[in-house]
Amino acid sequence: MDGPPIENGGVCIRDGRIQAVGRFEEVRRLHAKGMREVVDLGEQVLLPGLINAHCHLDYTVLRKAISPPASFSHWIQRINGVKRSFYTEDYVRSVQLGFEESRTWGTTSLVNIESFPEILPKLGRPLLRTWWFFELIDVRKPVESLDFGQLPEGWLGGFGLSPHAPYTATLDLFRRAAATGQLITTHLSESDDEAKMFREGSGGLYEMLEKVGRDMADCGVGSPLKRLAAEGLMDSRWIIAHLNELDEEDFSILAARKPHIAHCPCSHRYFNHRPFEFGKLQKLGLNICLGTDSLASNDSLNLFAEMRALQANEPWLSSEEILQTVTINPAKALGCGDCLGRIVPGAFADLICIPLGNSLPTIYDEIVQYQKPVTWAMVNGQLLAGPVVSEPLAVSIGDNGKPGSEGR
DSSP states (O other): OOSSOOTTEEEEEETTEEEEEEEHHHHHHHHOTTOOOOOOOOSEEEEEOEEEEEEOGGGGGGTTTSOOOSSHHHHHHHHHHHHTTOOHHHHHHHHHHHHHHHHHTTEEEEEEEESOGGGGGGTOOBSSEEEEEEEEOOSSSOOOOOOOOOOOTTOOEEEEEEEOOTTTSOHHHHHHHHHTTOOEEEEESOOHHHHHHHHHSOSHHHHHHHHTTOOOTTSSSSOHHHHHHTTTOOOTTEEEEEOOSOOHHHHHHHHHHOOEEEEOHHHHHHHTOOOOOHHHHHHTTOOEEEOOBOTTSOSOOOHHHHHHHHHHHOTTSOHHHHHHTTTHHHHHHTTOTTTSSSOOTTSBOOEEEEEOOOOSSSHHHHHHTOOSOOOEEEETTEEEOSOSBOOOOSOOOSOSSOOOOOOO
16 A cells, blocks of 8 residues: 555565565565565465454444334434343453454454443453544543553553544533543434434434433534534544534535544445445545444444445445555554555554455455455464454453443
8 A cells, every 4th residue: 555566575574563565586685684484475465454443342242133223313222222231241252253353354453432441351462453442421420530541561552532422422521532632533423313413403312312311402503513613622633433414514624624534334324324425525635434333233344345335335436545445544543654554664564465366457456346254364463363362361350240331
């Protein structure tokens, strides 16, 4: 993703980083001294590991558990009902399964919205590079602290904060999260229900939240995006998921604020949202990435499937542009544009390979249309094989009861 494809290419890796890239014979000639091992992948396409810009691994076990709903508010009621039967062990297993499935489909980095940070010590060190965005909801009770500590030693990735959405997180919570200086992600303008709630003060979501005691004084006055922007919130540290319901004023706000966008084509199709304005947002210079969302509204954690869905919806996009939405674009959103999503000297050695088919016009077409599990992957120079979850940490916090059940 940093120039034209290289035939007979070679990559030299040392200490988890890429040292050199070029034609294989040249790389071997210049770096043979001290080289411990040469791996010949054969007739394969070597490419950066894919980056999932928006997922909820907590709900991996909910595949096909919830039929497409009549409305978004019905879906929220349904998922909250299902979650009430979950225990801590269910979420731990769900996240572990999510890592395994993500690795199967060539993902090496994820933006995971984590509803229950207390489960992290029970997970074991994930071999995938993961940014844990802790979900924040204060519609029923205040969030006391935004200090979640540091990643355990040896874990790859980082932390961020995720005020869930304007309908479940107060403006004060958004302000506090933004003031930490951490990366922020949030769900915004996702559904028709959300648009009606804020623009008209009506609809199923409005009625549901009014019943649980939410202060509805901010409804009926404009779009949820305008509400955040009016507070001086939202900038290039933000990754905004969805943005399906936008008006003309919203586009102007986005053009000025330049947040990153996480679009989830298969989840979008599940909810039957209005068409996503990819072309218009791209022309405004916005950085658009792809995510899978959760298996409560998708069939898989497969970014190749998301790329194919995007191509079906936006056939004018080139396959190279589509591949950028799961490589260089999300790397930029995470502030890692120089070390993720590309095969260049200095970048992390996060790589995958797929067979070279030679049946489509370009290498990029071959990649976007690839439909089989990825059998070779590397993260930080470490080959991944079999399950992606190691032994649990020796640390344990919390209890064995049920975590909270609000939000997504």
